[in-house]
Structures are given as C-alpha cells and as structure tokens.
Amino acid sequence: MKERDVVERFLAAHFASAEIAVVGGSTARGTRTPTSDIDLLVIGDGLFADGRQSLAGGFAFDNEFFEVFAYISAGFSDWAERGVAQHRPVILHMLTEGVEIRGGERLEELRSTWQPILDRGPTADAHELAFRRYVITDLLDDLRDSTDALERQVTASLLFERTAELILLTLSRWIGAGKYLPRRLRELDADRADALSAPLLTGMFDAFADRVEAELVVAGGRVQSGFVR
Structure with missing residues (x-):
C-alpha cells in the first residue's frame, strides 16, 4: 500500500501510542479517487489523556485527509456491539478487512473474536x-x-x-x-x-x-x- 508511509507519519504525530492501526475503505482496496480520504481505525488504551473512550474525526495531514476512528479497548467493544445491534458494523468491517499498519498478535486476537460475529450476519427479529x-x-x-x-x-x-x-x-x-x-x-x-x-x-x-x-x-x-x- 503506497500510502503506508504517510499513515505511519500521521500516527507518530497524532496517535503515537496506538497499539493497533488499520487502514480501511478505498485506500485499503486500492480504489482511491482524487477526493478519497484515508479511513483509519486506531485502538490503544493510552490514546487519550482526558478520560474519553473514543474519538471520531477528520485530520488534514501532509496533503491527505484522514477520517479517524480511535478507541481505547473498552470503547471499541462498546461501539462494535452498537454497530452489530444496528446491523451496520462499520468498524468491524474496517478491523477485519483493512490493511494492518500496527497490531500483530493483538490485532489477530481481535479479528478472531469478531470475525465469527460478522460471518453470522445480523439478526433482525x-x-x-x-x-x-x-x-x-x-x-x-x-x-x-x-x-x-x-x-x-x-x-x-x-x-x-x-x-x-x-x-x-x-x-x-x-x-x-x-x-x-x-x-x-x-x-x-x-x-x-x-x-x-x-x-x-x-x-x-x-x-x-x-x-x-x-x-x-x-x-x-x-x-x-x-x-x-
């Protein structure tokens, strides 16, 4: 993925303590257009100094625009469960289908936990x-x-x-x-x-x-x- 370098620099500048970082969307699929942003999922328990559990927002960086979804571990679980309940688990698709930037074994553990839930599909009564x-x-x-x-x-x-x-x-x-x-x-x-x-x-x-x-x-x-x- 040719955008890997700019993603690494962005993480160093804004989310240096990220344990997991995954690029999703068109950047991960290699189908970017001239106006595409970089969708980035970030997870780490040391991300926030103000006690928050999550952050979703846009960042301009080095001629790119990043759409960031950042969570501590508990915040990620809460939002993932909410997405499943709403039948639209966006961050789980990012987690399981995106390109790994950081993560290793921790990322593989999360993927193995949530992939079976995605595979089962939604349950609408x-x-x-x-x-x-x-x-x-x-x-x-x-x-x-x-x-x-x-x-x-x-x-x-x-x-x-x-x-x-x-x-x-x-x-x-x-x-x-x-x-x-x-x-x-x-x-x-x-x-x-x-x-x-x-x-x-x-x-x-x-x-x-x-x-x-x-x-x-x-x-x-x-x-x-x-x-x-």
Whole structure:
C-alpha cells in the first residue's frame, strides 16, 4: 500500500501510542479517487489523556485527509456491539478487512473474536422486519399517490434505501449507509439490485413502485392495519 508511509507519519504525530492501526475503505482496496480520504481505525488504551473512550474525526495531514476512528479497548467493544445491534458494523468491517499498519498478535486476537460475529450476519427479529415492511408500505402508498415531482423523487430515494435494507436483513446480510448500501445489495445479488434500481435511475416511478411491491411480497407482504409499533 503506497500510502503506508504517510499513515505511519500521521500516527507518530497524532496517535503515537496506538497499539493497533488499520487502514480501511478505498485506500485499503486500492480504489482511491482524487477526493478519497484515508479511513483509519486506531485502538490503544493510552490514546487519550482526558478520560474519553473514543474519538471520531477528520485530520488534514501532509496533503491527505484522514477520517479517524480511535478507541481505547473498552470503547471499541462498546461501539462494535452498537454497530452489530444496528446491523451496520462499520468498524468491524474496517478491523477485519483493512490493511494492518500496527497490531500483530493483538490485532489477530481481535479479528478472531469478531470475525465469527460478522460471518453470522445480523439478526433482525420478526417485529423489526414487520415494522420495516410497515414503513415501506406507507412510503409506497405515498409514492403512488404523489403528483409533486420533488416529493416523488425524495420518497422514491427513501423507498430504495428501506427496501434494500429489508432485502439484506431478511437474508441475514449486513446493511450500509450511503454508497455502501447499494454495494452490499449488489454483493448479495447484482441482478436483483439492478432490477430494483433501474426504474429509479430512469425516473420511472410507477415501474419502481411495482418492483418495490414485488420485493415486499417476497419479504412477507404489506403491513398496515393492526400493526402495533
């Protein structure tokens, strides 16, 4: 990884006591663009002098921009568990898939602890899945009934997100935010992702609504009357 030197200098300048440092994102995958930052996971019990457990923030350094997620050991566990509970374990994916800068045996121990949890995938109970179908049912009706162009565009975008999440969670696959959501859907089933996204990308909202309705049926159908949150 050609960015290793600048990462090492950044660590020396800002997180010298880091025991574990892992680069994630496009830098780790070798797919950086001109505006890509460097996603950096840092773990160490001596990182903070003010008693905090975690820090998430941006740092400009040597013509690069670092997006840093830093934790003491207990803070990392807390945030990792929170990500699992929300079905979006970002820092665990960084930990297990990223490029090691520092870590050695300690990093391998953490990876061996959390990898089986990632491999099992998320567990969304029946009530949560029903609630997600309830939300999609409501948005779907809004999309079909709306005549305002902006309202339809916004509603359709929200509907894509909620439907993609439902597809993934129904099949015990992790969800993602922003660009990572369509990526995870494509990883699951590229044809299914294309079928859902194609009418949305071309502004064919009625066809998009039909596709969402079909996915809703696969997940168990519409939820509306009688549902209690």
